[in-house]
Amino acid sequence: MLNISHISKQYANHQALTDICLHVNRGGMHGLLGPNGAGKTTLIRIINGIISSDSGSVSIEGQPLSPQIIRSLGYLPEERGLYRKMRVADQAVYLARLRGMSRADAQRELTWWMRRFDMTGWENKRIDQLSKGMAQKVQFVISILHRPSLVILDEPFSGFDPINVEEIRQAITDLNREGTTFILSTHDMSQVEQLCTTISLIHRSRIVLDGRIDDIRRQHATHRFRLRCPDEIRALPQGVSLSAHHQDRGVHTYELQKAPEMTHNQLIELLLPTCTILSFEEIMPGMHDIFIQTVADLS
Amino acid sequence: MLSLIIRHEYLTRVRKLSFWLVALLTPLAFVAIAALPTLIMSIGGSNRLVLICDESGLYADSLMLMNGQSECTYARATEPFAALTLHNTWPDDDVDAILHIDRDLTLGGQAVLYGQKQPDMNIKTTVGSQLSEVVRGQRLAAYDLPQVGQIIRDSRLQVDLATRRIDQQQSEGYESEIATLLSLLMSIIIYMFIFLYGNQVMTSVMEEKQTRVVETIVSCVRPTDLMAGKIIAIGLTGLTQIALWLLLGGSLIGVLNLSGSLIPSSGGLHALISLLTGSQFAGLTALFLLFFILGYIIYASLLGAVGSLFENQQESQQFMIPIMIPILFSMYAAMYASSNPDAALSVWCSIIPLTSPIVMLARAVYGVDTWQLVLCIALLCLTAWGSVWVAGRIYRNNILNYGKKGSWKRLLDSIRSR
Numbered sequence: 001m002l003n004i005s006h007i008s009k010q011y012a013n014h015q016a017l018t019d020i021c022l023h024v025n026r027g028g029m030h031g032l033l034g035p036n037g038a039g040k041t042t043l044i045r046i047i048n049g050i051i052s053s054d055s056g057s058v059s060i061e062g063q064p065l066s067p068q069i070i071r072s073l074g075y076l077p078e079e080r081g082l083y084r085k086m087r088v089a090d091q092a093v094y095l096a097r098l099r100g101m102s103r104a105d106a107q108r109e110l111t112w113w114m115r116r117f118d119m120t121g122w123e124n125k126r127i128d129q130l131s132k133g134m135a136q137k138v139q140f141v142i143s144i145l146h147r148p149s150l151v152i153l154d155e156p157f158s159g160f161d162p163i164n165v166e167e168i169r170q171a172i173t174d175l176n177r178e179g180t181t182f183i184l185s186t187h188d189m190s191q192v193e194q195l196c197t198t199i200s201l202i203h204r205s206r207i208v209l210d211g212r213i214d215d216i217r218r219q220h221a222t223h224r225f226r227l228r229c230p231d232e233i234r235a236l237p238q239g240v241s242l243s244a245h246h247q248d249r250g251v252h253t254y255e256l257q258k259a260p261e262m263t264h265n266q267l268i269e270l271l272l273p274t275c276t277i278l279s280f281e282e283i284m285p286g287m288h289d290i291f292i293q294t295v296a297d298l299s
Numbered sequence: 300m301l302s303l304i305i306r307h308e309y310l311t312r313v314r315k316l317s318f319w320l321v322a323l324l325t326p327l328a329f330v331a332i333a334a335l336p337t338l339i340m341s342i343g344g345s346n347r348l349v350l351i352c353d354e355s356g357l358y359a360d361s362l363m364l365m366n367g368q369s370e371c372t373y374a375r376a377t378e379p380f381a382a383l384t385l386h387n388t389w390p391d392d393d394v395d396a397i398l399h400i401d402r403d404l405t406l407g408g409q410a411v412l413y414g415q416k417q418p419d420m421n422i423k424t425t426v427g428s429q430l431s432e433v434v435r436g437q438r439l440a441a442y443d444l445p446q447v448g449q450i451i452r453d454s455r456l457q458v459d460l461a462t463r464r465i466d467q468q469q470s471e472g473y474e475s476e477i478a479t480l481l482s483l484l485m486s487i488i489i490y491m492f493i494f495l496y497g498n499q500v501m502t503s504v505m506e507e508k509q510t511r512v513v514e515t516i517v518s519c520v521r522p523t524d525l526m527a528g529k530i531i532a533i534g535l536t537g538l539t540q541i542a543l544w545l546l547l548g549g550s551l552i553g554v555l556n557l558s559g560s561l562i563p564s565s566g567g568l569h570a571l572i573s574l575l576t577g578s579q580f581a582g583l584t585a586l587f588l589l590f591f592i593l594g595y596i597i598y599a600s601l602l603g604a605v606g607s608l609f610e611n612q613q614e615s616q617q618f619m620i621p622i623m624i625p626i627l628f629s630m631y632a633a634m635y636a637s638s639n640p641d642a643a644l645s646v647w648c649s650i651i652p653l654t655s656p657i658v659m660l661a662r663a664v665y666g667v668d669t670w671q672l673v674l675c676i677a678l679l680c681l682t683a684w685g686s687v688w689v690a691g692r693i694y695r696n697n698i699l700n701y702g703k704k705g706s707w708k709r710l711l712d713s714i715r716s717r
Contacts, residue, residue: 012712048518050699067300067521075518079701081511086311094307098300098519142515 001026001181002047002150007056009042016042018205020056024183024198026149029176031192031213032185033287034202035295040185041078043202044152047183048075060150071099074148078155078185080139082127089123092142099146106145113141117167133160140168144175151175154185169195189288201291203298209290217284220293224283225267227254229275237270255283300520304528305535308503312536322543329544347371347395347422349412352380355402361433362398369425373398389415396422404434479637482664485587486633486657488541489594493626493656496537497598500530501615504606504694513698522698523691526607530599534592586663593679594656597686598626604690607698608705618705629657636661650675652682689714 004022008015017039024030034040045051047058049070058065060073083091089110096106114120117137127135136159144151156172157165172195176182186192192199192213199216201209209216224243229252236242239262244255252275258267268280285293312318349371353359362373376383380399383390390397396418402408412418412426439447504526507513516525601622609615632654636645640662649659649667655675659667696713703709 012716045699050514050517050522071519073518075515077511077514077518079511079514081513081515083512084510094303095515095519097303098516139515 001028001061002183003059003062004043004047005057005059007043007046007053007058009039009046009051009053015205017046017053017202020202020207022200022207022210024150024181026061026181027176027179028198029172029182029184029196031196031199031287032183032202033187033189033192033199033209033291038202039205040202041154044075044077044154044183044185047152048073068100072146072148072150074143074146074151076140076143076151076153076156078158080136080159082135082139082142084128085126087124087126088130088138091127092123092138092145095142096145099148101146109145109147110141113145116171117141133164136160137164137168140171144171144180148180150181150183152183152185155187156184157186157188157191165191189286189291192287199287201294203295208298209294213287216290217287220285220290221282222285223258223260223262225256225258226279226281226283227256227271227275228252228278228280229254230278231275233271233274235274237274240267240270251278301524301528301531304520304525305532308529308532309535312499312533313539318536318540322540323547325540326544326547345370347425348393349373349422349426350376350383350390350394350397352376352383352397352399354380355400355404355408357403357437358400358430358433361436362429365429365433369429371422371425371429384413396426398426398430404430405438479664481583482637482661483634485583485660485664486630486637489587489591489657489660490626490630490633492537492541492591493594493598496533496595497602499533499536500599501602501606501619502612503529503533504603504698505609505611505615508607508698508701509610511701517698522695526600526603526691526694527687530596530603533599534595537595583663587660589676590656590660590679593676593683596683597652597656597679598622600683600686600690604693605705607694608710610701614705618710625653626657629654632658633661637664640665640667646671650678652678655679692716 002022002024004020007017007020009017020039020043022043032040032043042051046053047065049065049067060069063069086094089107092110093103093106096109097103101109110123114123119134119137119141122130122134122138127138130138140153140156143153153172156168160168169191172182172184176195182195184192184196196213198212199209200207230250232247232252233254236256239259241257242254243257246253256267264282268277271277271280347370351359351362351373353375359373359375363375366372376397380397383397392415395414397413398410399413400408400410404410410430412423414422439451444450507516513525520528602619605615605618605622608618629648632644632648635642636649636658639645645658645662648654649662650671652675656679659672659675663672693710693713696716697705697709700709
């Protein structure tokens with residue numbers, strides 16, 4: 001779907017992006033992560049054709065970026081903003097028409113989304129008559145109104161209350177299920193884990209981590225396991241150390257650390273003689289921890 | 300896309316109440332400004348009572364014969380001046396002034412006008428001129444010449460000097476006053492247009508940057524298209540405004556049938572109307588539109604570029620001043636050029652691109668050498684292209700730079716970078 005090849009961008013005295021390569025599959029949900037100032041917004045603006053790169057190329061469905069392709073994208077910028085004195089319907093239709101949609105189609109889609117988000121009647125309100133959250137919801141609708149095949153959302157959940165976060169998250173999931181490809185730039189790691197299948201972590205202008213979330217978490221596995229059993233373990237097997245232990249209503253929960261070379265089955269075999277296993281699971285690192293660890297290691 | 304932007308920007312503006320208020324009220328304001336002096340002058344002052352203490356006995360009767368000819372009504376004092384103003388008291392509140400003439404004015408006598416307060420200019424002028432007329436009349440009578448009054452009236456002949464271009468002896472040339480008026484009018488309209496609508500471009504760009512809506516728009520249209528669309532749409536709004544003004548102004552003048560005194564020429568309104576319908580006016584109109592468009596493009600694009608550097612107008616002042624100075628200077632130069640069309644200052648200011656849109660029009664009415672006109676238009680076209688190019692770069696490189704202070708360094712960097 002989206003192929004970014006060796007993109008670099010330098011501002012006056014600042015290298016914003018260095019040799020960025022990225023691939024997002026059709027129908028994928030890709031998280032674009034990175035600390036503030038890493039270069040995410042610059043990359044998003046290059047994909048949107050807002051600024052040009054110094055070198056490298058961007059293609060969508062095998063086609064190099066062109067005004068037609070750029071218009072077909074959906075984009076929710078981090079810096080939200082609409083015309084304050086303009087009616088919701090007027091600007092939604094105007095912006096959809098700028099993206100190549102007909103007036104009638106835009107109006108029909110707007111009505112559909114207003115109904116879905118329980119916003120019927122808002123069309124005739126001016127933006128300055130809406131709360132900040134309401135205006136952001138309108139802007140989300142505007143970014144997907146023309147049914148784009150690739151949508152780039154920069155911090156889509158910021159400024160929303162939990163109910164609206166859930167509504168937006170559900171809308172993204174539904175559209176993704178229907179085949180829309182998403183790129184999500186966000187600092188909300190729980191949303192990344194819930195929604196995204198692949199991620200790229202940009203740090204100091206370079207991609208430092210890239211791939212499927214499951215693979216990345218596995219790569220960053222800390223070899224820690226959670227074991228629940230009714231008995232207290234008197235002695236841990238060799239090669240296994242205790243990280244934490246607590247007891248609740250007769251059930252003991254152990255967090256164990258195994259040696260890296262030990263396999264899961266070997267660990268279970270070693271534990272079987274020591275207790276009756278109620279449950280056994282690997283403690284996988286969260287994206288939050290991976291993000292912090294990776295950035296800290298590189299800093 | 301460009302047409303969509305133009306349409307949106309244009310309709311957004313012409314649908315505003317303020318657009319129609321300005322469109323409807325400006326011709327009224329112009330007519331009011333033009334008519335106000337005449338109206339004020341036509342308001343008669345209240346009747347003023349002037350007591351005459353004429354110790355010479357030569358002037359009081361003649362002055363009293365003039366009662367009814369002006370706002371001053373003369374009455375002879377019943378007491379001598381000294382008794383009348385004993386202890387510096389004022390005889391009667393109904394009396395506005397006392398004219399004291401001590402003796403024959405032709406023999407060194409003195410006339411003094413006293414008031415309870417300092418007498419105003421109006422009463423001084425009226426009494427002074429009427430007293431002068433009386434003295435003059437008495438002197439002429441003393442010569443005892445037959446028909447002396449008629450001879451003097453006949454000698455006051457005023458020659459109406461017509462002005463024509465040598466190549467337009469047979470055709471309808473412009474009278475100097477009308478030419479000056481017309482050239483100034485056109486220059487003022489261009490000046491106002493550039494000032495008002497150039498500023499609108501700047502504030503509109505700033506507003507889009509401040510509200511951040513610009514990022515949503517430039518993700519589907521090129522930044523330069525957005526700026527071009529804005530400049531064209533605001534330009535069209537201005538042209539619509541002017542068309543409405545002309546329509547309404549014309550109708551108003553027609554309906555009110557204002558007196559010729561509103562137009563500072565002997566021909567008055569009729570001369571202006573015949574001029575506006577003359578064949579030469581078509582050429583001038585074409586020039587007016589050309590300078591109008593080119594001048595507007597230059598200044599609007601530069602002001603648009605300044606708008607892209609800032610998020611509010613206060614911060615932009617340091618960049619506005621260098622752009623506004625040539626516009627303001629142009630207006631003064633145009634005033635000078637309308638009276639001195641071939642002076643060196645007028646010629647140079649009508650060729651230098653930043654002043655030429657306003658100044659050349661002030662000269663064009665009188666006729667300008669073809670080479671000067673061609674050079675002026677060529678330089679204007681080049682400058683318009685250059686300013687659009689520079690403004691496009693500044694706009695593109697700064698419109699998404701939020702929260703950064705505009706500086707000359709940033710401005711130059713953004714022109715240099717791709």
